[in-house]
Amino acid sequence: MSRLRGARAEVVPESVRRAGGVPEATVGRLPLYLRALTPLHDQGITNVASEELAALAGVRSTQLRKDLSHLGSYGVRGVGYDVDLLAAQIAQELGLTQEWPVVIVGLGNLGRALASYGGFSGRGFRIVALVDDDPAVVGTQVEGLTVTTLADLADSGPTVAIGVIATPAPAAQAVADQLVAMGIRSILNFAPGHLTVPDEVGVRSVDLATELQILAFHEQRRLLSVSPEDPLRGGRDREVAG
Amino acid sequence: MSRLRGARAEVVPESVRRAGGVPEATVGRLPLYLRALTPLHDQGITNVASEELAALAGVRSTQLRKDLSHLGSYGVRGVGYDVDLLAAQIAQELGLTQEWPVVIVGLGNLGRALASYGGFSGRGFRIVALVDDDPAVVGTQVEGLTVTTLADLADSGPTVAIGVIATPAPAAQAVADQLVAMGIRSILNFAPGHLTVPDEVGVRSVDLATELQILAFHEQRRLLSVSPEDPLRGGRDREVAG
DNA sequence: CAGTGTGAAACTCTTCACAGCA
């Protein structure tokens, strides 16, 4: 589900790419574990067993333990994991010991929703710039930041590590090109459609229609298989990492 | 990426679950293919080769052909695929020949952004209800629909197949429970955190912080590996279906 | 002969079974 997929370049096998590293599937779940640990920390709980944490994160305990083993985890046999220590370890692995500066491009409904979303600060990210190309919007204040153009950002704006694209689909590729040109190598894309970027740039795409269509597939499957001789649909607790 | 992960229930092997079906990984890519086909259709292009369509969707041509082979595809050797026929086939497989009624729960910034998003109609979905629990919002008109409460919806609202949760995190589980109680078996969750639902309910979750943290992991990895003796990062064109 | 369809191989990911330690 997140899912990595090659497009260009020779394929470097995971076994080589991962020199001293963590499998991609595990990376996709580390955020879930971190998210599950936070409320435990807030409740003053200091220790948690893999079974319990796995339930909170929505995975199996063996999976959790295997994942954590890749970061050379420090669980205690017979006891469990130290909540704060584990959270710190995962945060370090994900690179959240520093704050990554983020720009949001496109201040339509979605862009504004993202800008006002609380999930950035305190989780390793800070919005440092907001960009739009509508003259009526540029210069206005949104969430305490002055909206600029992409050109202004490249020219005289703050340094940015991650670009979030929340523009209409037709503009997304051009925006991505400009973000890449100004040195950004991580892009989160909310516009539908595939972005073509150089190999060294990471892109993750979130598309509402795609998600709904996947749900529709299973919904249809369910409706069809209720009637006949086939009582197996193996329904399972479904979740997507991203 | 989208990724499926069991949590409860005995594990039904894919080979059994997929009786006459399509692998989960393939299902996750069918929407991408459909999305890539639409502009071709609009341009009046009637035929496309797997190499070209794969490039538009951001996958490899072998992957595309293998995926399509699972729906018993009707490509023509030496020629390619009929654009309209292929689009129709995929749409049918995904269950988009009918319109699925959708409810959006939570009309904060995100919920409103989703409500005004154009990606629903014409793609197999229609928003038939908007729900919020704020008395100041209930009864108002948003995007041509009158906002109701969840209780009203269960009581006297239209039938709904898919629920979209766009509430704050603390409310999400309770909302999911109520959606399930009224018979909804497909949920798209935008609130951070794991939802616990019965086996027969499908859930997909989209979480901004998770996506950003995965990007941050790779960004950090890139920064660390630029300097030393390790010139392999196997940079690849990254994309997520989910 | 260009391009699809597909078994087989390679690889990744998940689950199992159990050794090992506090």
Added chain:
DNA sequence: TGCTGTGAAGAGTTTCACACTG
């Protein structure tokens, strides 16, 4: 005794190589 950590087995996915066909 209880729970972690992990090699090995099993399941799923991707890629390869090439047979096949319009």
